[in-house]
Each structure stands twice: as C-alpha cells, then as structure tokens.
Amino acid sequence: MNLHSDFLLNQINGPKDLKQLSLAQMQQLAQEIRTLILEKDSAEGGHLGPDLGIVETTIAYHYVFDAPKDKLVWDISHQTYPHKMLTGRAYGWLDPDRYEDVTPYSNPDESPYDYYAVGHTSTSISLATGMAKARDLMGGKENIMALIGDGALTGGMAYEGLNNAAIEKHNLVIVVNDNQMSIAENVGGLVTALKELRDTNGLAKNNPFKAMGFDYRYVNDGNDIEKMIAAFKDVKDVDHPIVLHINTLKGKGYKPAEQDEEAHHWVGPFDLATDKPKTPASNQPSPESVVLDVLSQRIHQGENLMAITAAIPGGFGLEKFREEFPDNYVDVGIAEQQSVAFAAGFAKEGGVPILFESSTFLQRAFDQLSHDVAANDLPVVMIVGGAGISGTSKTHLGIFDQVMISNLPNWTYLAPTSLAELRAMLTWAIKQKQHPVAIKLPTKPVPETSANLVTDYSQINYQVKAGKDVAVIGLGDFYGLAQAVANELDATLVNPVAANVLDEATLNDLAEKYRVIVTLEDNSLDGGFGQKVAAFLGNRDVKVLNYGQAREYTDQEPLASIYQRSHLTKDQIVADVKAML
Known part of the structure; x- marks a missing residue:
C-alpha cells in the first residue's frame, strides 16, 4: 500500500523523468526521499546516515548524466537508497508491503543501473579503472x-586504484564524498589532508590528488543540488582523469x-x-561483554594488551x-589488511594484540592472516564476529571464516x-605465547555456563556426553541444535571445541x-x-553426515528458508539419521 501517493517521486520511473523537473521540484524530491529513508529504516533498520547525506548528489548525477550508458560505481554501495528510488525502484520505500523487494546494496540482478554487487569498501576506483580501459x-x-567516501579512502585498495586512475588516458571521474566520517570517526593522515582542502575551499597547496597527477575540482556544499548540477556539468565528458571533491553532511535532515x-x-528499527x-538493549551478559570484561581484567593486571579494530568498534561494543x-585501543580505519599486519608487528615486539x-x-x-601472522607463527589473538549463516546481502555473508582461518597452518580456531x-x-x-589463536564469537544464543569447563586448550580434547548408536558433533553455537538432535535420538553429544584441530583419538573411538x-x-x-x-x-566403517550451508551466495534470503533448504532443522536432521539407520 502506497502511503505517499501524493509524492512527486511517484512520477519518477527513471532518470529521464527526473530531467524534466525544475530545481524547486528536485528540492522537493530530496525532502521526499529523506522522509522515505527515515520511515523505512525506522521500521526495519538499515543504513541511515550515508543515505541521508548523499541525496542531492544522487539527484544531480542522474539529472546531468545519461545512465545506464554513463556509469557510476558506488563504493560499498550502502548509500544507494536514493539512487534506487530514482531508477525505478521507489516502490521499495513507498510501499511498506514491498520493503523487502529491493536489496540494500547495488545489485546488477535487480537493475541495469547497478553495475556490481558491492558491499565492501575501497574498490570503486579500481573497478572504474578497468571499465575505463575497456x-x-x-x-x-x-x-x-x-x-568513494573519505572513510573508504582509509583502505589501501583505494590508493592502488588512484595510482592507476591517475594515468588513464581519457575520461575517468572520481567523486570523493567527504563527510568527515567513516563508520566511526575517521583516522590517519588523510584526515589532515582533506581538512586542509576543505578549509581553503580546495585551494591548499598540499593537494594529494594534484600531486598524483589528477585534475581537481572542489564543491564546498555537496548538499546543494544547484551546485552539484553545475559541478557535474563541469566534469561531464572531460577527456582525462579528474577528482571532484565534495563536502557533504552525513545524516543530513535528521x-x-x-x-x-x-x-x-546503520540502525535497527527505532x-x-x-x-x-x-x-531495548539487553542487560544480560553477551559474547561481546564477556570479551571486553576479560580484556579489562587483563589490562588492570598489567597486560600489555591492545584492542584493534578496522573501523567497526560498534560491532563489538568497543565504544x-x-x-x-584509550592507550589500549587502536582503530586503523577501514583497512583490514593494516589491522592484521599491525597486530603481527605488535605481537613481534612482545605485546598482546586482540x-x-x-x-x-x-x-x-x-x-596477512597467512603470510604475516601464520607463516611467522606470531601469537595474535583474533575475535571473529558475525561468523555464521545469515539472511543478509550476498556482499555481507559471514560463512567463509572457517574456510580462511581453519585451513592455514599454525592458527587454532576455537x-x-x-x-x-x-x-x-x-x-x-x-x-x-606460542601460536595465533582465533575465537569464533557465537552469533546464536548460548548458555552462560558449561559443564566440565577446561582452561587449557593447547591440546584439543573433545567433550563427550555418551548416548546410543549415533554421535552428534555440534560446533560452537550450533551445539544447542546438536543437543536438541541428540536428545531426540538418545544419541551421544560432542563438543569439538575447535573448528580446525581434530581430536583424533576421540574420533577413532566414536567410529568404533x-x-x-x-x-x-x-x-x-x-x-x-x-x-x-x-x-x-x-x-572407517562409519557413516558421516555433514550439515551446514552449501557453497553459495544467498541474497536477502530469510534465515528460516536457508535452514530448511540445508536440512538444518532438528526434525529434518533426526529424520535423515533415522533413514540412515
């Protein structure tokens, strides 16, 4: 049901319709888009600040350029809600019954106006250089x-892209959306360089983009549609690489x-x-609170410990x-390679990196997990969050951590x-202090206590609760599912403790x-x-049934649907085992 049938946006089925609007109508459209972003995000959550801040830039782009022939590559693409509304997908915001019909990131399966499925940062310039060369x-x-945002410029791949973009022979436009913010506060020398450019209206002598060979333009108010239209007209059809640096306000209008x-x-429903x-936030202990409690205790006991994040402190409650x-905390920006290599260097000097x-x-x-940490066998400690089957975008799936960590030498993955x-x-x-250790943070509810708790994991010993005929091994937060299956079958229940170190003696015993x-x-x-x-x-003469998710990219598929297809419900597993017996 369209709750805003009077909105001008209802008349916009694509950029051609937008080009017929007056400046006043485009300003009205900007307000409508913000209203819809707020309504949908408040109802079901989503990226808020990035999308509110990019509205005018998006309108101006589609007014000036000729998409989909002209191509815009969105870095991360978590700011594409306005773009989607202007390219035939406004129903995903106008009609609450269709909120789920539009994915939250750019998606070429969804529209010819989207060129990539993108959800990780700092890749847009590199992608654009390949397109320009073709x-x-x-x-x-x-x-x-x-x-690309100023936050995304903290990622190393952005500089690889810039290095190659600077020598493009023909048209290539890089829009730096400078809102003075990453997911968290921006970090590093880039902050100083961009501030100097903003403070001088783009005239600073120390211009890193010009130093690399780029032509350069600056817009002091990227939330002014008229200014952005003029800026885009100025750079359209240029026959050389150019940086258009725009100053915008993240979260504008709210x-x-x-x-x-x-x-x-990013917000949940509010x-x-x-x-x-x-x-409301729970006051009960959580995996994140337990981790931070341990770190706090160790610091008070004099441990030279450093918590390291790549721009996502909120994901672990690190605020x-x-x-x-503050002396035991480092945010390296959106730069996972830097974070892991930084941890390796910190461990090499005798510190304890977390x-x-x-x-x-x-x-x-x-x-870096392989070359810098594992090959040097450095005692880095890593907490891995969001690791599990989920109904998120295919760009944000968390099901590949074991594929990476578990198959590298020296790492133990608990x-x-x-x-x-x-x-x-x-x-x-x-x-x-012997080896790198990673810990898979539970994403499903787990109990507070355990029976037969051990304190030394230098040797992995499975914990076995004996039953009959069948042994059910439940890794990590799937131990609860294994327990339910074992109870139904009167089976043996096993906690394997680690994702990649096998207790061979116990497995041989189970097979017998x-x-x-x-x-x-x-x-x-x-x-x-x-x-x-x-x-x-x-x-061995034993049947082994493996349950998990297939090697696939799911995209906004409900978790219950994935479980059903994967035979990951208690009843399905029990039926499979009974059929096998």
Whole structure:
C-alpha cells in the first residue's frame, strides 16, 4: 500500500523523468526521499546516515548524466537508497508491503543501473579503472565515474586504484564524498589532508590528488543540488582523469543522525519520535561483554594488551572500552589488511594484540592472516564476529571464516559453546605465547555456563556426553541444535571445541562405537569442520553426515528458508539419521 501517493517521486520511473523537473521540484524530491529513508529504516533498520547525506548528489548525477550508458560505481554501495528510488525502484520505500523487494546494496540482478554487487569498501576506483580501459579499447565515449567516501579512502585498495586512475588516458571521474566520517570517526593522515582542502575551499597547496597527477575540482556544499548540477556539468565528458571533491553532511535532515553520526551509520528499527531503538538493549551478559570484561581484567593486571579494530568498534561494543582504555585501543580505519599486519608487528615486539574482525570483512586480509601472522607463527589473538549463516546481502555473508582461518597452518580456531567457555578460551589465548589463536564469537544464543569447563586448550580434547548408536558433533553455537538432535535420538553429544584441530583419538573411538556420526556447523560446508571429520574417518566403517550451508551466495534470503533448504532443522536432521539407520 502506497502511503505517499501524493509524492512527486511517484512520477519518477527513471532518470529521464527526473530531467524534466525544475530545481524547486528536485528540492522537493530530496525532502521526499529523506522522509522515505527515515520511515523505512525506522521500521526495519538499515543504513541511515550515508543515505541521508548523499541525496542531492544522487539527484544531480542522474539529472546531468545519461545512465545506464554513463556509469557510476558506488563504493560499498550502502548509500544507494536514493539512487534506487530514482531508477525505478521507489516502490521499495513507498510501499511498506514491498520493503523487502529491493536489496540494500547495488545489485546488477535487480537493475541495469547497478553495475556490481558491492558491499565492501575501497574498490570503486579500481573497478572504474578497468571499465575505463575497456571503454577505451572498444572506442566508447561514455563517462565512467567512481564515488568513494573519505572513510573508504582509509583502505589501501583505494590508493592502488588512484595510482592507476591517475594515468588513464581519457575520461575517468572520481567523486570523493567527504563527510568527515567513516563508520566511526575517521583516522590517519588523510584526515589532515582533506581538512586542509576543505578549509581553503580546495585551494591548499598540499593537494594529494594534484600531486598524483589528477585534475581537481572542489564543491564546498555537496548538499546543494544547484551546485552539484553545475559541478557535474563541469566534469561531464572531460577527456582525462579528474577528482571532484565534495563536502557533504552525513545524516543530513535528521538531527540525531547529524549530531551522532557513528550511532546512526546503520540502525535497527527505532522510534522516529524519540530516536530510541524499538528493542531495548539487553542487560544480560553477551559474547561481546564477556570479551571486553576479560580484556579489562587483563589490562588492570598489567597486560600489555591492545584492542584493534578496522573501523567497526560498534560491532563489538568497543565504544566504552575506547573511552576507558584509550592507550589500549587502536582503530586503523577501514583497512583490514593494516589491522592484521599491525597486530603481527605488535605481537613481534612482545605485546598482546586482540584483533576484532567481522567475518565478512576479514576475507580482505587473507594474505596477512597467512603470510604475516601464520607463516611467522606470531601469537595474535583474533575475535571473529558475525561468523555464521545469515539472511543478509550476498556482499555481507559471514560463512567463509572457517574456510580462511581453519585451513592455514599454525592458527587454532576455537568455537565456544557457552559464555563461560568463551571466557576460558580467551583467557588462555592471551596467556599462551606460542601460536595465533582465533575465537569464533557465537552469533546464536548460548548458555552462560558449561559443564566440565577446561582452561587449557593447547591440546584439543573433545567433550563427550555418551548416548546410543549415533554421535552428534555440534560446533560452537550450533551445539544447542546438536543437543536438541541428540536428545531426540538418545544419541551421544560432542563438543569439538575447535573448528580446525581434530581430536583424533576421540574420533577413532566414536567410529568404533557408533554407526553414524553427524557434524553440525554454522558455516559453509566446503572447507569447513565437517569435511575435515569426514576425510579423517574416510577409511572407517562409519557413516558421516555433514550439515551446514552449501557453497553459495544467498541474497536477502530469510534465515528460516536457508535452514530448511540445508536440512538444518532438528526434525529434518533426526529424520535423515533415522533413514540412515
């Protein structure tokens, strides 16, 4: 049901319709777009500040350029809500019944106006350089543009892109959307360079873009449609690489988002009247609170410990820690490679680095996990968040962490089944100085306590609760599902403790005693824990059933649907086992 049938946006089915509007109508359109972003995000959550800040720039772009022939590559693409509304997908905001019909990131399967499925940062310039070179080779003349934020410029790949873009022979426009903010506060020398350019209206002698060979333009108010139209007309069809640097306000039009940009980068459902979350924060212990409690205790005990994040402190509740222990906290910006290499250097000098990494972003630092940490066998401690099967965008899936970490030498990847076990594992990981240790933070509810809790994980010993006929092994936060299955079958229940270190003696014993062994993991099956168990027992007379997610990209598919397809419900697993018996 369209709640805003009187909105001008209803008349915009694509950029051609937008080009017929007056300046006053475009300003009205900007207000309508902001209203719809706020309504939808307050109802179901989403990126708020980035989308509110890019509205005028998006309108001006589609007014001046000729998409989809002219191409704009959105960095991260978490600011594409206005773009989607102007390219035939406004129904995803106008009609609450169709909120789920439009994905939150750019998606070429959804529209010819989107060129990539993009959800990680600092890639837009590199993508655009390849497009420009292909255009040149084929004799094309279309405009190629990359839009990248100042926060995304903290990522190293942005500089690789800039380095190559600067020598493009023909048209390539790089829009630097400078809103003085990353997900959290921006960090590093880039902050100083951009501030000097803003303070001098783009006239500073120390201009890093000009130093690299770019032509350069500056717009002091990127939220002024008229100025942005003029700026885009100025750079359209230029026959050389150029940087268009625009100053915008993140969260524009919603005071709470303007005043607290970090808290409003991404939001869950909230009350528009009060800006309060619709689901109050829990006071109960959580995996994040347990980790921070351990770190706090160790610092008070004199441990030379450093919490390290790549621009996502909010994902682990690090805001309070940051205030309490500023000397024990480092945010390297949106630069996962830097964070892991930084941790390796910190460990080499005798410190205790605690890396906080999101599973979906960690893949950007695979080389550092392997080359800098594992090959040097440095005692880095890493907390991996968001690792599990989810119904998110295909650009933000967290199911590949075990594929990366579990298959590298020297890393031990622990998977706690309770908060008490998490505390014990982290305490041990900090104290040991032999090898790198990662801990898979539970994403599903886990109990606070564990029976038979151990404190030394230098040797992995499975914890076994004996039953009959079948052994069910539940890794990490899937231990609860394994428990439900084991109870139904009167089966043996096993906590394997680690995702990549096999307790061979226990597995041999299980193979002797039971006809079927079931493995359950909240992860991709290929390269995962279950396959390791199956390979080890391949020459034994026992059936091994592996359960997890297939090697696939799901995109906004409901979690319940993924579980059903993957036979990850208790009843399905029980039925499979009974059929096998």
